[in-house]
Amino acid sequence: MPARSAISSSRRQWIQAAAVLAGGLLAQVSLPAQAQGEAPWPSRPVRVIVPFPPSGATDLVARVIAQRVSQELGQQLIIDNRPGAGGTIGAGEASKAAPDGYTLLFTTSSTHAISPHLMPKLSYKVDKDFTPIAHTADAASMLLVTPSLPVRTVQELIAYAKANPGQLNYASSGNGTIVHLNTAAFAAQAGIRLTHVPYKGTAQSITDLAAGQVHLLFDSIPTGMPHVASGRLRALAVTGEQRSALAPNLPTLAESGLPGYSSVTWFGVYGPAGMKPELVERINQAFNQAVQNPDVIANLAKQGVEPAKAQTPKEFAAMVKADSARWAKVIKDNHITLE
Known part of the structure; x- marks a missing residue:
């Protein structure tokens, strides 16, 4: 009997030790997620900075798209207008936000392809201070x-x-x-x-x-x-690459004897630098899906805006880089300044 008692006692100790060890290993596996305190994005409203005035073209486009994205995500996107200095004030503010997906920038070619060549003392660097996310729409x-x-x-x-x-x-x-x-x-x-x-x-x-x-x-x-x-x-x-649905009888400039001429104001979404790739992909998909919604397409058309073809964040970044290089040349060759 004493021998059996000793064996049982030893076995109980072993089981307890194993349980403690397993619990420790489980805690080690779970700790990183718990330490980060991350809930699936978005678990609260998302602030969308529009660096132009309320009721302007960019604001109206942003609200049409944001409303649909809110429905897609089940979480509200709140438009926050921060106008001034051709949109560069709001863009600068967005660049300094936390890269957690809860502050986004809805902007145009003005702040990211044109102003950098006209305002050398901007508070942000397009290629360093932002994460390109989605190309949403174009206006010829x-x-x-x-x-x-x-x-x-x-x-x-x-x-x-x-x-x-x-x-x-x-x-x-x-x-x-x-x-x-x-x-x-x-x-x-x-x-x-x-x-x-x-x-x-x-x-x-x-x-x-x-x-x-x-x-x-x-x-x-x-x-x-x-x-x-x-x-x-x-x-x-x-001015677009293709004829506009709003004026289908009008040729493009390229059709009219100026091959290669194409100019649109693009609308896009950025986040601050340092966003996680999986978060960027999630937001990219949400905006790509939203602009293909028939109601969104119809409402954008009233503003003379057409939804962009779905692009990856890398494709969007490459498009902006090419657009920026084009306007840099136009500005330099024509000695254009803000004065």
Whole structure:
């Protein structure tokens, strides 16, 4: 009996020791996840910084897409407008956020492909301070001319400009804006000289264009179409790679004798630098799915915006890099500054 008792006691000790050891190993396996305190993303609302004013084009596009992403994720995306300095203030703020997926930046080519070449003292570096996530949408522009100009095609406009060098002027919404750059790129490729007349916005420029005080303008399709329909303005072409669904009868500039010409304002999502690849992939998928929703497509079309083809974060980064290089050349070759 004593022998059996000793054996049982020893066995109990062994079992207890094994249990302690197993518990320790289990704790070691579980500790990293517990220490990080991570719940599946998103476990709370996500802040989306829009670096432009409320009710502006970027804000409206962001809200349409964010609403659908919220439904996809079952968690609210909260738009936080942080306008100023051409969008660079809000972009700078987003770059300093924690890389946990709870602060995102919804922005355009302005902050990541154009401003870096016009504002050398930016508070951020595009290639170092951000994580590219998703390319969501694109907005082409249309080339408008005053009806008093005796041209009805792009080639006729180019021929007229060459026959009257320096006599044509063009409006823009300000120095260094996409409107300014689109026209500078057009004039350079066409080999014509145009005089720049910057405005503070498009409203007055359209009035002056209709009156013949300025001769041409690259403007958004939704803004220009009503004036084209009424006969106040004449549309010659669109700037995208493909014809716009909003103006299917208008050729592209590439179709109109300027091969390779393509310019759109792209909309995209970034996070701060240092985000985990699996988190980036999750957010990328959510936005890619959202912009293919029929209701989203219809609402974007009202803003003259078309959903982008699904891209990986790497493809988005490569697209932005190429776009940035293109605008850098236009800015340098035409000596464009913000003054």
